[in-house]
Amino acid sequence: MRLSKLFTRTTRENPADEVSVNAQLLERGGFVYKNSAGIYTYMPLGFRVLEKIKAIIREEMNAVGGTEMLMPALIDKKYYEAAGRADIKVGFKTGDDNFILGWSHEEILTAMAGRYTSSYHDLPFAAYQFQTKFRNEARAKSGLLRGREFLMKDMYSFHADEGDFLDYYAKVGEAYRKIFERCGLKAYYTVAAGGDFTTSNTHEFQVLTKAGEDLILLCPKCSWAINTEIADEKSCPKCGEELVEEKSIEVGNIFPLGTKYSEALNLQFTDAAGEKKHVVMGCYGIGLSRVLGTVVEVHHDDRGMIWPRTLAPFRAHLIALPGGEQEAEKLYDPGSMLYDDRPDKSAGEKFADADLIGCPIRLVVSKKTLEHQGIEVKKRGAEESKIVPLTELAAMLQ
């Protein structure tokens, strides 16, 4: 993409009233636009990052047999009423009393599953979606970390019995590890309480950051962790090491639903012995926008964002300086490069923008580099740069 064609613009100043790093940098770089507290538009650069996160999650969910679908955001209250959650205060009302802006989709999917689930032959299955969730948070805060409208991947699994569920639960937990690792996040598998549900076997994926609003007790030796909401242990039950309290942000969670929803919405199947049983369910969520914000919290410096290669809006940021314009046009690859072709911007301004936007590699073509038949290559976050022969650039970007 050419910067001359990108309609967003960076700003030199942090937005007033914005304290969290992710909100400051994402807004300054033109990745997001805050429309209201906790409500953001993903501008082109931010959207590209979001799509990369989505692609990683999609791959890993498909790999554990998840099937993608898309449910409505506007949900008939009857679904929530069936499980006794219609009055929950995090919901947004709409102009029609019968409809609520959806904040979770257990009920609606459980209700729909009834049409397709008759026998144990129909089980197990897992379905997921990427969807905008609405939560009437009493206090939206910390940029993308706690929004009133946010993008979430939610998956629900349906099983004939607890054992089958537990096997799957472990598989999804492993998939989540891969997802966060691929997103450049060190996420700790943390024992937690799942709201209305059992305190056993519910887990959160927590990333350590000062911007986080959760507190976990973490074992520095074996990485076992537990949310302080449900524990005040002093030492690790796995290895005995003393636990350390850390601030963290929950980027994902997985938890058992048991038969809560299958009973509430009467989702039953016939087992091999011909008996009717309630389906055993699990639920698995990842907040994409929260992942986006967390990555910025973790990967930045005083000049701007430093995107992991897997999520960067573009692999490289190509800058044309005087004398290098023609060569830059030849090198420009629209698929992988953000190309600063603006003729009226000073070198310093282009460098500052490149640092702020944070693509992994910065490429500069100028009279100076062409005197060496080369292009300057600098990694974001590194101090040194080097001149690479033009003929070797393509290989280097692999």
Place this chain on the structure above:
RNA sequence: CGGGCUGUAGUGUAACGGUAGCACGAGACGUUUGGGACGUUUUAGUCCCGGUUCAAAUCCGGGCAGCCCGACCA
């Protein structure tokens, strides 16, 4: 939902109750050209409603909005 703080051009900020100013951005012209360059010039603003006052960005009341602390949080 309690508490605190704050609302001024696109952005960031000034202005004792008395002419709304500065910087950045954006536009024009010229000079520049490897770390946010310079000159000239143009552009654009007091969140909303009411009150006090000769006079309100400023004081008062009420809204609305934003941020922070707490409570809450599938």
